[in-house]
Structure formats: structure tokens, C-alpha cells
Amino acid sequence: xxxxxxxxxxxxxxxxxxxxxxxxxxxxxxxxxxxxxxxxxxxxxxxxxxxxxxxxxxxxxxxxxxxxxxxxxxxxxxx
Amino acid sequence: xxxxxxxxxxxxxxxxxxxxxxxxxxxxxxxxxxxxxxxxxxxxxxxxxxxxxxxxxxxxxxxxxxxxxxxxxxxxxxx
Amino acid sequence: xxxxxxxxxxxxxxxxxxxxxxxxxxxxxxxxxxxxxxxxxxxxxxxxxxxxxxxxxxxxxxxxxxxxxxxxxxxxxxx
Amino acid sequence: xxxxxxxxxxxxxxxxxxxxxxxxxxxxxxxxxxxxxxxxxxxxxxxxxxxxxxxxxxxxxxxxxxxxxxxxxxxxxxx
Amino acid sequence: xxxxxxxxxxxxxxxxxxxxxxxxxxxxxxxxxxxxxxxxxxxxxxxxxxxxxxxxxxxxxxxxxxxxxxxxxxxxxxx
Amino acid sequence: xxxxxxxxxxxxxxxxxxxxxxxxxxxxxxxxxxxxxxxxxxxxxxxxxxxxxxxxxxxxxxxxxxxxxxxxxxxxxxx
Amino acid sequence: xxxxxxxxxxxxxxxxxxxxxxxxxxxxxxxxxxxxxxxxxxxxxxxxxxxxxxxxxxxxxxxxxxxxxxxxxxxxxxx
Amino acid sequence: xxxxxxxxxxxxxxxxxxxxxxxxxxxxxxxxxxxxxxxxxxxxxxxxxxxxxxxxxxxxxxxxxxxxxxxxxxxxxxx
Amino acid sequence: xxxxxxxxxxxxxxxxxxxxxxxxxxxxxxxxxxxxxxxxxxxxxxxxxxxxxxxxxxxxxxxxxxxxxxxxxxxxxxx
Amino acid sequence: xxxxxxxxxxxxxxxxxxxxxxxxxxxxxxxxxxxxxxxxxxxxxxxxxxxxxxxxxxxxxxxxxxxxxxxxxxxxxxx
Amino acid sequence: xxxxxxxxxxxxxxxxxxxxxxxxxxxxxxxxxxxxxxxxxxxxxxxxxxxxxxxxxxxxxxxxxxxxxxxxxxxxxxx
Numbered sequence: 001x002x003x004x005x006x007x008x009x010x011x012x013x014x015x016x017x018x019x020x021x022x023x024x025x026x027x028x029x030x031x032x033x034x035x036x037x038x039x040x041x042x043x044x045x046x047x048x049x050x051x052x053x054x055x056x057x058x059x060x061x062x063x064x065x066x067x068x069x070x071x072x073x074x075x076x077x078x079x
Numbered sequence: 080x081x082x083x084x085x086x087x088x089x090x091x092x093x094x095x096x097x098x099x100x101x102x103x104x105x106x107x108x109x110x111x112x113x114x115x116x117x118x119x120x121x122x123x124x125x126x127x128x129x130x131x132x133x134x135x136x137x138x139x140x141x142x143x144x145x146x147x148x149x150x151x152x153x154x155x156x157x158x
Numbered sequence: 159x160x161x162x163x164x165x166x167x168x169x170x171x172x173x174x175x176x177x178x179x180x181x182x183x184x185x186x187x188x189x190x191x192x193x194x195x196x197x198x199x200x201x202x203x204x205x206x207x208x209x210x211x212x213x214x215x216x217x218x219x220x221x222x223x224x225x226x227x228x229x230x231x232x233x234x235x236x237x
Numbered sequence: 238x239x240x241x242x243x244x245x246x247x248x249x250x251x252x253x254x255x256x257x258x259x260x261x262x263x264x265x266x267x268x269x270x271x272x273x274x275x276x277x278x279x280x281x282x283x284x285x286x287x288x289x290x291x292x293x294x295x296x297x298x299x300x301x302x303x304x305x306x307x308x309x310x311x312x313x314x315x316x
Numbered sequence: 317x318x319x320x321x322x323x324x325x326x327x328x329x330x331x332x333x334x335x336x337x338x339x340x341x342x343x344x345x346x347x348x349x350x351x352x353x354x355x356x357x358x359x360x361x362x363x364x365x366x367x368x369x370x371x372x373x374x375x376x377x378x379x380x381x382x383x384x385x386x387x388x389x390x391x392x393x394x395x
Numbered sequence: 396x397x398x399x400x401x402x403x404x405x406x407x408x409x410x411x412x413x414x415x416x417x418x419x420x421x422x423x424x425x426x427x428x429x430x431x432x433x434x435x436x437x438x439x440x441x442x443x444x445x446x447x448x449x450x451x452x453x454x455x456x457x458x459x460x461x462x463x464x465x466x467x468x469x470x471x472x473x474x
Numbered sequence: 475x476x477x478x479x480x481x482x483x484x485x486x487x488x489x490x491x492x493x494x495x496x497x498x499x500x501x502x503x504x505x506x507x508x509x510x511x512x513x514x515x516x517x518x519x520x521x522x523x524x525x526x527x528x529x530x531x532x533x534x535x536x537x538x539x540x541x542x543x544x545x546x547x548x549x550x551x552x553x
Numbered sequence: 554x555x556x557x558x559x560x561x562x563x564x565x566x567x568x569x570x571x572x573x574x575x576x577x578x579x580x581x582x583x584x585x586x587x588x589x590x591x592x593x594x595x596x597x598x599x600x601x602x603x604x605x606x607x608x609x610x611x612x613x614x615x616x617x618x619x620x621x622x623x624x625x626x627x628x629x630x631x632x
Numbered sequence: 633x634x635x636x637x638x639x640x641x642x643x644x645x646x647x648x649x650x651x652x653x654x655x656x657x658x659x660x661x662x663x664x665x666x667x668x669x670x671x672x673x674x675x676x677x678x679x680x681x682x683x684x685x686x687x688x689x690x691x692x693x694x695x696x697x698x699x700x701x702x703x704x705x706x707x708x709x710x711x
Numbered sequence: 712x713x714x715x716x717x718x719x720x721x722x723x724x725x726x727x728x729x730x731x732x733x734x735x736x737x738x739x740x741x742x743x744x745x746x747x748x749x750x751x752x753x754x755x756x757x758x759x760x761x762x763x764x765x766x767x768x769x770x771x772x773x774x775x776x777x778x779x780x781x782x783x784x785x786x787x788x789x790x
Numbered sequence: 791x792x793x794x795x796x797x798x799x800x801x802x803x804x805x806x807x808x809x810x811x812x813x814x815x816x817x818x819x820x821x822x823x824x825x826x827x828x829x830x831x832x833x834x835x836x837x838x839x840x841x842x843x844x845x846x847x848x849x850x851x852x853x854x855x856x857x858x859x860x861x862x863x864x865x866x867x868x869x
Contacts, residue, residue, distance in 0.1 A: 006086025007717025009151050013093030014724030015780070016147040020100045021731045021814075023140035024179075025738020027104020030133020031111035032742035034126050036749025038115025041122045043752045047745050048129065050759065054741020055136050057766050061734035064777050066143050068727040068784075069094070072720050073147075073155055076784055085165025088230050092172030095226040099179045100735075102219035103258075106183020109212020110190035113205050117194025120201045127208060134215050145222050148173070152226075152234055164244025167309050171251030174305040178258045181298035182337075185262020188291020189269035192284050196273025199280045206287065213294050224301050227252070231305075231313055243323025246388050250330030253384040257337045260377035261416075264341020267370020268348035271363050275352025278359045285366065292373050303380050306331075310384075310392055322402025325467050329409030332463040336416045339456035340495075343420020346449020347427035350442050354431025357438045364445065371452050382459050385410075389463075389471055401481025404546050408488030411542040415495045418535035419574075422499020425528020426506035429521050433510025436517045443524065450531050461538050464489070468542075468550055480560025483625050487567030490621040494574045497614035498653075501578020504607020505585035508600050512589025515596045522603065529610050540617050543568070547621075547629055559639025562704050566646030569700040573653045576693035577811075580657020583686020584664035587679050591668025594675045601682065608689050619696050622647075626700075626708055638797025641862050645804030648858040652811045655851035656732075659815020662844020663822035666837050670826025673833045680840065687847050698854050701805075705858075705866055718796025725803030726859070732810045736817020743821035747828025754831045758824050761838065765820020768845050772813035775856050779806040779863075783799050787863055 005077065012072040018065025026055045084156065091151040097144025105134045163235065170230040176223025184213045242314065249309040255302025263292045321393065328388040334381025342371045400472065407467040413460025421450045479551065486546040492539025500529045558630065565625040571618025579608045637709065644704040650697025658687045716788065723783040729776025737766045795867065802862040808855025816845045 033051040037044050112130040116123050191209040195202050270288040274281050349367040353360050428446040432439050507525040511518050586604040590597050665683040669676050744762040748755050823841040827834050 003082055003086060003714055004717035006083035006090070007714060008720040009087040009090030009155060010093065011090075011717070011720030011722075011724035012147060012151065013090035014721065015727050016094050016144055017097050018728050018731050019140040019143050019734065020097050022734030022738065023098065023101030023137045024104040024107070025735040026137040026140070027101065027106075027108040027133065027738075028735070029738040029742040029745065030130065030137065031108040033133065033745040034108065034112040034115045034129050036745045037129055038119045038122060038126050040749045040752070041119070041125060043749060044125055046752060046755055047749050050745050050748055050762075051129075051133070051741065054738065054744065054762070058734045058737040058741065059139070060770070061730040061737070061773050062140050062143060064730050064773060065727055066147070068723060068777070068780050069147050071784065072723065073150065074158075076720060077158070079785075079788070082161055082165060085162035085169070088166040088169030088234060089172065090169075091226060091230065092169035095173050095223055096176050098219040098222050099176050102177065102180030102216045103183040103186070105216040105219070106180065106185075106187040106212065109209065109216065110187040112212065113187065113191040113194045113208050116208055117198045117201060117205050120198070120204060123204055130208075130212065138218070141219050141222060145226070148226050152229065153237075156237070161240055161244060164241035164248070167245040167248030167313060168251065169248075170305060170309065171248035174252050174302055175255050177298040177301050178255050181256065181259030181295045182262040182265070184295040184298070185259065185264075185266045185291065188288065188295065189266040191291065192266065192270040192273045192287050195287055196277045196280060196284050199277070199283060202283055209287075209291065217297070220298050220301060224305070227305050231308065232316075235316070240319055240323060243320035243327070246324040246327030246392060247330065248327075249384060249388065250327035253331050253381055254334050256377040256380050257334050260335065260338030260374045261341040261344070263374040263377070264338065264343075264345045264370065267367065267374065268345040270370065271345065271349040271352045271366050274366055275356045275359060275363050278356070278362060281362055288366075288370070296376070299377050299380060303384070306384050310387065311395075314395070319398055319402060322399035322406070325403040325406030325471060326409065327406075328463060328467065329406035332410050332460055333413050335456040335459050336413050339414065339417030339453045340420040340423070342453040342456070343417065343422075343424045343449065346446065346453065347424040349449065350424065350428040350431045350445050353445055354435045354438060354442050357435070357441060360441055367445075367449070375455070378456050378459060382463070385463050389466065390474075393474070398477055398481060401478035401485070404482040404485030404550060405488065406485075407542060407546065408485035411489050411539055412492050414535040414538050415492050418493065418496030418532045419499035419502070421532040421535070422496065422501075422503040422528065425525065425532065426503040428528065429503065429507040429510045429524050432524055433514045433517060433521050436514070436520060439520055446524075446528070454534070457535050457538060461542070464542050468545065469553075472553070477556055477560060480557035480564070483561040483564030483629060484567065485564075486621060486625065487564035490568050490618055491571050493614040493617050494571050497572065497575030497611045498578035498581070500611040500614070501575065501580075501582040501607065504604065504611065505582040507607065508582065508586040508589045508603050511603055512593045512596060512600050515593070515599060518599055525603075525607070533613070536614050536617060540621070543621050547624065548632075551632070556635055556639060559636035559643070562640040562643030562708060563646065564643075565700060565704065566643035569647050569697055570650050572693040572696050573650050576651065576654030576690045577657040577660070579690040579693070580654065580659075580661040580686065583683065583690065584661040586686065587661065587665040587668045587682050590682055591672045591675060591679055594672070594678060597678055604682075604686070612692070615693050615696060619700070622700050626703065627711075630711070635793055635797060638794035638801070641798040641801030641866060642804065643801075644858060644862065645801035648805050648855055649808050651851040651854050652808050655809065655812030655848045656815040656818070658848040658851070659812065659817075659819040659844065662841065662848065663819040665844065666819065666823040666826045666840050669840055670830045670833060670837055673830070673836060676836055683840075683844070691850070694851050694854060698858070701858050705861065706869075709869070714793055715796035718793060719799040722796070722799030722801075722803035725800065726806050729807050729810050730813065733813030733817065736814040738817075739814070740817040740821040740824065744824040747824045751828045751831070754828060757831060757834055758828050761824050761827055761841075762820065765817065765823065765841070769813045769816040769820065771849070772809040772816070772852050775809050775852060776806055779802060779856070779859050782863065783802065787799060790864075790867070
């Protein structure tokens with residue numbers, strides 16, 4: 001009985017969950033961008049570029065999780 | 080007794096949960112788009128395109144989770 | 159003792175929980191649509207169609223979870 | 238020792254928890270409908286029908302969970 | 317050693333937790349009804365009936381959980 | 396080794412946690428009632444009765460959990 | 475090996491966590507009372523009594539959890 | 554093998570987590586007190602005393618958890 | 633096999649998590665202080681002292697958790 | 712049977728989850744920056760630099776988690 | 791079989807998760823600072839210094855978690 005493989009899979013599942021709240025954060029960001037464009041459509045391009053910059057920075061957190069998940073699945077078992 | 084198969088299934092279930100908050104984020108985004116259109120119906124197309132862009136970017140987080148879940152179910156056991 | 163069947167059931171239960179927050183997101187979306195219609199009843203049809211579009215996009219997250227739950231219950235055990 | 242039955246029960250308990258946030262989403266929806274009616278009582282029927290439509294769409298998420306819970310309890314053990 | 321009974325009890329405990337957020341949703345709904353009545357006391361009866369309708373619809377989610385908990389405690393063990 | 400007693404205790408602990416969010420919902424409800432009374436002290440009695448009605452309806456969710464916890468502790472073990 | 479004692483302790487720990495959100499709800503209630511007093515200091519006594527009534531009602535949820543925790547620690551093991 | 558000591562430690566860890574949200578509730582309370590003082594600095598003393606009263610009442614929830622944690626660590630093992 | 637040491641470590645990890653939400657509460661508090669200073673810079677010192685008082689009171693919750701974690705790590709094993 | 716490797720993987724998965732809420736915090740930050748730019752486009756550069764400073768400070772929390780995850784995967788097993 | 795090492799790793803993973811919400815709190819703090827600067831750019835330096843003070847105080851919670859995680863990894867096993 002070697003259940004390490006299964007436990008590592010659980011670890012990978014937990015790791016990728018890091019990106020969970022990023023989905024909410026990015027949705028919130030787009031939500032407020034919609035509000036802001038609705039109120040002041042003239043600066044649409046500035047708002048949209050700020051939105052994309054913010055989403056790109058948030059995305060790093062999801063990337064950390066994905067990275068650790070992939071490390072756990074493909075690198076860690078052969079360490 | 081080889082419970083790896085079962086543990087990997089739990090890992091896959093956890094991984095796909097990454098998309099949980101994305102559902103909230105996208106709902107929030109659509110919620111604010113409704114608000115914004117109600118306040119300023121003339122810029123409806125701009126708001127709706129920002130909403131769809133934001134939802135598409137948020138969706139990436141759910142995709143990461145789905146990807147890891149599928150990797151865990153179909154690729155990882157045969158590694 | 160083969161507890162894989164039970165563990166896979168837990169995995170399926172976790173997977174379908176992905177749709178948990180979607181229920182909140184959609185409720186929030188409808189909540190703001192109610193607000194917006196109350197403030198500006200003339201654009202009711204535009205707001206309602208945006209609401210339904212947003213809910214349809216959010217629903218994808220719940221569908222991912224349901225899909226993985228069904229894969230885990232009916233496909234994965236026979237892999 | 239066959240603990241599959243117990244583990245499947247846990248899976249079913251987790252699955253039905255999918256509806257947890259729907260209860261919050263629907264409460265939020267009704268909350269905002271109350272606000273909107275308080276502000277603009279003339280459009281009460283429009284607001285109430287939007288509220289019921291939104292709640293019906295949110296309810297689908299709780300139904301997914303209930304469905305998987307019932308599948309796990311009554312169908313999956315005999316698969 | 318037959319721990320199925322104990323595991324089913326955990327499943328039932330998880331199932332009834334479905335109603336957890338409903339308590340918050342209903343509290344939020346009553347909160348906004350208080351706000352709305354404070355702002356516009358003339359339409360108190362309309363607001364209160366909307367509040368009770370919304371709470372009744374939210375309650376369905378808590379009922380699903382209670383139902384599954386009772387099924388798990390009294391029906392499932394004898395299946 | 397009979398750990399059913401311990402596992403049922405965990406189930407009861409989880410079941411009573413159903414009331415967790417009710418505490419938040421009721422606090423939120425009282426919070427908004429404070430706001431509303433501060434803004435419009437003349438209708439204090441109407442607001443307070445709505446608040447108490449809402450709290451009473453929310454309390455049902457906590458009662459469900461307490462009920463299942465008590466069932467699990469005192470009835471279920473002798474089933 | 476009798477680990478029931480330990481498992482019951484975990485159940486008691488979970489049960490008392492019921493009061494977790496009550497702490498937030500009461501803080502929120504006091505927060506809004508501060509707001510309301512800041513806006514309309516003349517009705518301070520009405521607001522403060524509503525706040526204390528709301529906190530007392532919320533406290534019931536924390537009491538349920540504490541009750542079950544104490545039942546689990548001191549009564550349930552000797553059942 | 555007697556793992557009761559370890560399991561009781563986990564129970565104590567869970568019990569003290571009851572205070573988790575109290576930290577948020579108190580922070581929220583202080584946050585709104587800051588707002589209120591910023592808007593109406595003349596009633597600073599009333600607002601601050603309401604804030605401290607609210608925090609003291611919230612603190613009870615954290616105390617319940619700490620109490621059960623200490624009971625679990627120092628009293629329960631010798632029961 | 634004596635896994636008590638490991639289980640106590642998990643308990644300590646859970647205990648220190650009590651401070652988790654305090655980080656959010658204090659951030660929220662500082663957030664509103666920023667708002668309030670932006671709106672009314674003349675009372676900056678009053679707002680800042682309220683903020684620091686609130687953060688100090690919130691910090692107690694994190695301290696409870698840290699205290700129990702340290703008790704669990706250094707005192708409890710030798711009890 | 713040496714399952715330490717698997718358990719450490721779970722620990723690493725949990726550790727990297729520290730960054731979960733940072734994704735939300737950064738998204739919220741960008742969301743409010745969008746709002747602020749929409750309201751007052753002249754100070755776009757000040758707002759954007761504050762946003763980036765805030766995100767950089769938040770990022771430290773995600774870094775702590777990533778650091779511990781990497782320590783757990785690559786350093787801790789050989790300790 | 792000595793799984794203490796693995797269990798301690800899980801404890802360390804949980805401990806560092808204390809910093810999770812701090813990331814959100816700091817993001818919220820920066821978010822409101824952006825708002826405040828957008829509304830009143832003249833007091834930018836006061837707002838920014840309040841923001842940095844608040845973030846520094848919040849950071850203490852994340853530090854507690856990191857401290858306990860490091861104690862668990864490097865000191866506790868040799869105790």
C-alpha cells in the first residue's frame with residue numbers, strides 16, 4: 001500500500017484552489033469597471049486599461065497555485 | 080487495498096472547486112452591469128462588451144481548475 | 159476492503175459544490191436587476207436580457223462542477 | 238469492514254451543501270426587491286416578477302446539488 | 317468494527333449545514349426591509365409581504381438540507 | 396474499537412454549526428434597524444417589529460441545526 | 475484503543491465554532507449603531523437599546539453552540 | 554497507541570477559532586466609528602463609547618471559544 | 633507509533649488561524665480611516681487614534697489564537 | 712508504508728492557498744481604482760501608483776505562502 | 791511508520807494560511823485609499839501614510855502565522 005500518489009493528488013487539488021478567489025476578484029474588478037464606464041463613458045479606455053492591469057496583477061496569485069499544483073503532480077513525486 | 084484511485088478522485092473534486100467563486104464573480108459583474116445600464120442605457124453596448132471581457136478573463140480561473148481536475152482524472156493515474 | 163467507491167462519492171460531492179457560489183452570484187445579479195428596474199422601469203427589457211446573459215455565463219461554472227461530478231460517478235470508476 | 242456506505246453518505250451530505258449559498262443569494266435578491274419596492278412602489282409587479290425569475294434561475298444550482306445527493310444515495314451504491 | 321453509522325451521522329451533520337447561509341440570507345432580507353420601511357413607511361404592507369415571500373422561497377434551500385439529513389439518518393441506513 | 400460514538404459527536408458538532416451564519420444575519424438585521432431608526436425615529440415601532448419578525452424567521456435555520464444535533468446525540472445512537 | 479474521547483473533543487470544538495459569525499454580526503451591528511449615532515445623535519438611546527436587543531437575540535446562536543459543546547464534553551460521554 | 558491527546562489538541566485548536574470572526578467584527582466596528590467621527594467629530598465621545606460597548610459584547614463570542622479551548626486542554630483529559 | 637506530536641502540530645496550526653480574519657478586520661478599519669481622512673482631513677488625529685484603538689482591541693483575538701498555539705506546542709505535550 | 716511524502720504535499724497545497732484571498736484583495740483594489748479614475752480622471756497617475764503600491768504590499772502575503780510551500784516541498788523532507 | 795513529520799507539515803501549511811485574509815484586508819485598504827485620493831487628491835500624503843500604517847498593523851497577523859509555521863517546521867520536531 002503506497003497512498004502517496006493519492007495524497008499528492010489531494011495536495012495538487014488544494015494548491016490549484018488558490019485561484020478560487022481570484023475569479024471573484026476579477027469579476028468584482030470588471031463589475032466596478034462596468035459601473036465606472038456607465039457613469040463616465042468618455043474615459044472608457046483609461047478604465048479598461050486599469051481593469052486589465054489589475055486583472056493581470058491578480059492573476060499572479062492563481063498562477064502561483066497552478067504552478068505548485070503542476071510541481072506537485074509532475075516534479076515532486078520523482079524528487 | 081489500493082485507495083489511490085479514490086484519493087485522486089477527491090483531489091479532482093477539490094481542483095474543480097476552483098471555479099466556485101468565479102460563479103460569484105461573474106454574477107457580481109453582471110449585477111453591476113445591470114445597475115449601470117439602468118442608470119445610463121445609452122452606453123449599453125460599451126458596458127455589455129466590458130462585462131463580457133471581464134467574464135472571459137475571470138473564466139480563466141475556472142478553466143485552470145477544470146484543467147487540473149481533468150489532468151488528475153485522466154493523465155496523473157497513468158504517470 | 160475497497161473504499162475507492164466511497165472516496166469517489168466524496169469527490170463527486172465536492173465537485174458539485176463548485177456550483178455553490180453560482181447560486182449566490184445569480185441571486186446577487188437578480189437583486190441588482192430588481193434595483194435597476196425599480197429606478198428606471200423604462201429599460202426593463204434591456205436590464206432583464208443583460209441579467210439573463212450574465213446568469214447564463216455564470217451557470218457555466220456550475221456546469222463544470224456538475225460535469226466533473228458525473229464523470230467521477232459514472233466514467234472514472236471504470237477507467 | 239465495508240465503509241463505502243458511510244463514505245457515500247458523507248458525499249451526499251457535501252453534495253446537498255451546494256444549495257447553501259443559494260439560500261443567501263435568494264435572500265439577497267428578496268432584500269433588494271424590498272428596497273426597490275420601498276423606493277418605487279408603482280412598479281411592484283415588474284420587480285416582483287424579476288425577483289421570482291431570478292430566484293427560479295438561482296434555484297437550479299441547489300437542484301444540481303440535490304440531484305447529485307439523491308443519485309449518490311439511491312443510484313450510485315448499486316452501480 | 318462498523319463505522320458506517322458514525323460516518324452517516326457526519327453526512328447528516330453536513331447536509332443540515334445547507335441551511336447555514338439561508339439564516340444569513342433571511343437576516344439580510346429582513347435588514348433591507350427595515351431600511352425600506354424606515355424610508356417609506358406608507359408601503360409597509362407591500363414590503364413586508366415581499367419580505368415574507370422571499371424568505372419562504374429561500375427557506376426551500378434549508379428544507380432540502382434538512383430533508384437529506386433526515387433521509388440519511390432514518391432511511392439510508394436501512395436501504 | 397467502536398468509534399461510532401465519537402463520529403456521531405462530530406456530526407452533532409457540524410449540525411449545530413448550521414446556526415453560525417444566523418448569528419451574522421441577525422446582527423446584520425439589527426444593524427440596519429439601527430440605521431433606519433437613526434434616519435427616521437418616528438416609525439421606530441414598525442421597524443422594530445419587522446426586525447423581530449425577520450429574526451424569528453431566521454432563527455428557524457438555527458433551530459433546524461440544533462434539532463438535528465440533538466437527534467444525533469440522543470436518538471440516532473439507539474436507532 | 476478508544477479514541478472516542480478525542481473525537482468528542484473535536485465535535486465540541488466544532489460546536490462552539492457556531493458562535494464564530496455571531497462575533498461578526500454583533501460587530502457589524504455596533505458598527506452601524508456608531509454610524510447612526512454619528513448622523514443623528516439625538517436618538518442615541520433608542521439606537522443603543524435597539525443595538526442591545528439585536529445583540530441579545532444574535533447571542534442565542536452562540537449560546538446554542540456553547541450548549542451543545544458543553545453537552546458533548548460533560549453529558550454525552552456518559553450516555 | 555493513544556491518540557486522544559492529539560485529537561483533543563485539534564479540538565482545542567478548532568474551539569479557539571471561534572474568535573476568528575470577532576476580529577473582523579471588531580475591525581468593522583472600529584472602521585465605521587472612524588467614518589462616523591470623520592463626518593461628525595462633535596459626538597466623538599458618544600461614538601467611541603458605543604464602539605467600545607459593541608466590541609465588549611462581541612468579545613464574549615471569542616471568550617466562549619477560548620473558554621472551551623482551555624476546558625478541552627486542561628479539564629477534559631482528566632475527566 | 634505515537635502520532636500525538638503531529639496531531640498537536642495540526643491543532644496549533646488551526647489555533648493560530650484564529651488571527652486570520654483579524655488581518656481583514658484591521659485592513660477594513662484602515663480602509664475606512666483612509667476614506668474618513670480623505671473626506672475630513674482636519675480631524676485626522678482623532679480618526680487615527682480611533683483606528684489604532686480599534687486595531688488594538690481587534691488584535692486581542694489574534695493574540696488568543698497565538699496564545700493557544702504556543703500553549704499547544706510548548707506546554708500541552710508535557711502535561 | 713511511508714506516507715510522509717504525501718502528507719507534506721497536502722501541507723504544501725494548503726500553504727500556497729494563503730495567496731487565495733490576495734487575488735480577491737487585488738481585484739477589489741483594481742475595482743476601486745477603476746471607480747476612482749471614472750470619477751476623477753485627472754489624478755489617474757496618482758491613483759494608479761497607489762493601486763500598484765497596495766497590490767505590491769498585499770502580494771507579500773501570497774509570497775509567504777509560496778515560500779512555505781516551496782520550503783515544505785524541497786527543504787523540509789531532507790531536514 | 792512515523793507520520794509525525796507529515797502531520798507537522800500539514801500543521802505548518804495551516805499556520806501560514808493565517809495570512810490569507812490579510813491579503814484581502816490590505817487590498818481593501820489600498821482600494822479605499824484609491825477612492826479617497828480620487829475624491830480629494832490634495833491630502834494624498836496623509837491618506838497614503840495612513841494606508842501604510844494600517845497595512846503594517848495588519849501585517850502582524852500574517853507574521854504570527856508565518857512565525858508559527860517556521861516554529862513548527864524547524865523547532866517543534868526537535869523539541
